[in-house]
Amino acid sequence: MKTHKVVKIAVLVLMVIITFGNVFGVSTSGLSILLGLSFFFIFKIIEKKSFQDVGLEIRSIGKNLKNLKIWLWILLPLVINFAADILAKIFLPGYEDHIIARSSSILSVSSIGLLIIQLAIFALGEEIAWRAFFQKQIRSFLPAIPTIIITSILFSMGHLTDGNFSIVIFDLLFIFFNSLVYGIIFEKTNNAWISALSHFIANIVSAITLYYL
Secondary structure, eight states, X not given: OHHHHHHHHHHHHHHHHHHGGGGGTXXXXXXXXXXXXXXXXXXXXXXXXXXHHHTOOSTTHHHHHTOHHHHHHHHHHHHHHHHHHHHHHHHXXXXXXXXXXXXXXXXXXXXXXXXXXXXXXXXXXHHIIIIIIIIHHHHTTSOHHHHHHHHHHHHHHTTOOSSOHHHHHHHHHHHHHHHHHHHHHHHHHOOHHHHHHHHHHHHHHHHHHHHHO
């Protein structure tokens, strides 16, 4: 068991290092997600934990969604994205072009059906890696608030790309706000399916608005 803890810490540190590769112009955020995903399932199998224990319980989705307060949190990132779009139209007219440049390389926007599938997979993958694995492990030795903040800073840095300084900072700031909400949802539900739902709704509405309207 002690060996497991050492390996977990090593993986967490490696995720941090890989994520900060973006600061030096090396796009490595996808690798950090794959690392988190892989070790999430590796440790689940090794430690013989249930999906409820690791924060990926399907059967509790319905129970969580019956809680109206959770829906307020689920829909909050959608509101945050709308606020970002409105502010950007007023103060940063190049913001939409930046978002398109940042996301078009990994999204197939020619087909809305394929786009929906991609965004669903990306949302769930990121939530398992950053919430069900990274946040949950950090949470075992830190209080909730610093854990969510640290996770959100790293999650935001994983989206860092080149561009106008003001636009890049604006983009990362709102990604950080959304990540805080995803972290709170996971903290409240211990279910990455729920935080992934919030993540997906925010992203799909923004993508449809950006690419099709």
